[in-house]
Amino acid sequence: MQLSSDGQTWQNWAGNQSATVKEVQRPASLAEVASVVARTAESGERLRVAGSGHSFTPLVTTSGTLMDLSRLPAEVSVDSTTSTARVSGQMRLSEVGPALWERGFALANQGDVDVQTLAGALATGTKGSGPRHGTMSSRVRGMGLITGTGEHHEITGRDQRLLHAAQVSLGLLGVVTHVDLSVVPRYRLREDNAVMSVDELLDVWEGAKDAYHHFSFWWMPTSSSSEIYGLPPVPADHAYVKMLTAEPAGDGAEVAGGSGARSGPAYLIYPDTELGDPFYELEYVVDAGDDKETFLELRELMRHGFPQEATPLQVRWQARDEAYLSPQYRRDAVSLSVSGMPGTDYVPFLRAVDRRLRDRSARPHWGKLHFLDRDRVEELYPALDDFRAVRRSLDPRNVFLNKHLSDLLV
Structure with missing residues (x-):
């Protein structure tokens, strides 16, 4: 969590979201968490939990209380009979992978960045790629919450609505x-x-989706585009294609080979995007059946409508799921992302991408820039009312709301 020297101003990693808060709470136990939440509810104030600050949207911003969970104990246990792991929500993905590996298990899939907290990654629908794999959220089988009344609530698969x-x-x-x-x-x-x-x-497109555990790519509009994400040099109008094959674990944890040819434990291979200078990313998700056509449309838009934009266009696939606010809700999906660069007038380009994808019922990655308003949210999420009802039941005093989320969802 990034705070100013006076400890009152929070800022995200990219520097495009900030908030001056009333107080920062750093509980060291779940009892302290519950006490802070109950006190906040009683006072009528608001509280947001800060994770790693990797989201580009104002999910965390609040003028009330900001909660930092980094002092809580990090715990991981695995039930090998059910292949279910219980993991502390505040742990970062970079910590979860090694802890599971030591216990003989792994995440089924993950994205190319691992700085996020587990709870933050799940809350925004973070994912990897591969049409056989859902988002990380689709693997959630239960969850412990301190609700808006300060009470502990255990969600299990017995109540699919809550889950x-x-x-x-x-x-x-x-x-x-x-x-x-x-x-x-x-x-x-x-x-x-x-x-x-x-x-x-395009020749390998369909076969590669089926052949690899993970298949994705970045298309580069210019010869300098790969520098934005710290990728190897790629000529203009070419793609850096990521093809990962799953193999037996073996005993070693080493990563062998140079860039573009590595082998190692899954948790070490997935993350391969360097977080260097900030960028502002937009990511939308459309029906997987439109994957090739949508990619070519955005390529055409970038080449001829916005030739000054150097951002790579990333393309990934995910299987459908049942999470009410998931971009992949009941729809096998392809996600497409581009970025704007600080100091440039990138908004017209991102708005053009938004307009181009709107007719495809594009849903955003909630942690990435988007241009949704309440009407579009109503249109895009068929189970929105179910989510709203659960939210009201668990947070009747609106402790966890902020203006951004209230404007969109409530």
Whole structure:
């Protein structure tokens, strides 16, 4: 969590969101968490939990209390008979992977950045790629919450309504104490990345989606585009293609090979995007059946409508799920993301992407920039009223609301 020297101003990693808060609370136990929440509810104030600050949207901003959970004990346990791991919500993904590996298990899939807290990644619907794999949230089988009344509530699969609301919750249901995740036996990944022309990419497109555990790519509009994400050099109008094959775990934890040809424990291979200079990312999710056509449309838009934009266009796939606020709700999906660069007038470009994808019922990654308003949220999320009902039941005094989320969802 990034705070100013006086401890009152919070800022996210990218520097595009900030808030001056009334107080910062750093509880060291779940009893302290419950006490702070109950006190906040009684006073009529608001509280948001700050994770790693990796979201580009104002999910955390508040003028009330900001809660930092980093002092809570980090705990991981695995029930090998059910392949379910119980993980403290405040742990970062970079900590979760090694802890599961030591116990013989792994996450089924994950994204290319691992700085997020587990609870934050789940709350925004974070994911990796591969049409056989859902988001990380789709693997949630239970969750512990300190609700808006300061009480501890255990969500399990016995109440699917609560579970599907909690899987992608934007932090609106309570403070996450632990998460029960469906995990898989630990495995290694072999990385066989390649640079391809668009024609070569289109030739392997369908086969690669089925052949690899993880298949995704970044298309580069300029020869300098790969520098934005710290990727190897790629010529203009070519793609950096990420192809990962799952292999037996073995015993070692080493990562061998150079860039584009590595092998190692899955948790070490997934994250391969360097967080260097800030950027402001937008990511929308559309029906997987429109994947190739949508990619080519955005490529055309960028080449001819916004040739000055150097941002890579990233394309990934996910299986459908049942989480009420998930971009993949009941729809096998493809996600497409671009970024704006600080100091440039990037908003017209991002708005053009938004307009181009609107007719495809595009839903955003909640932690990335988007242009949704309340009407579009109503249109895009069929189970929104179910989520609203669960939110009201768990947070009747609106402790966890902020203006951004209230304007969109309540």
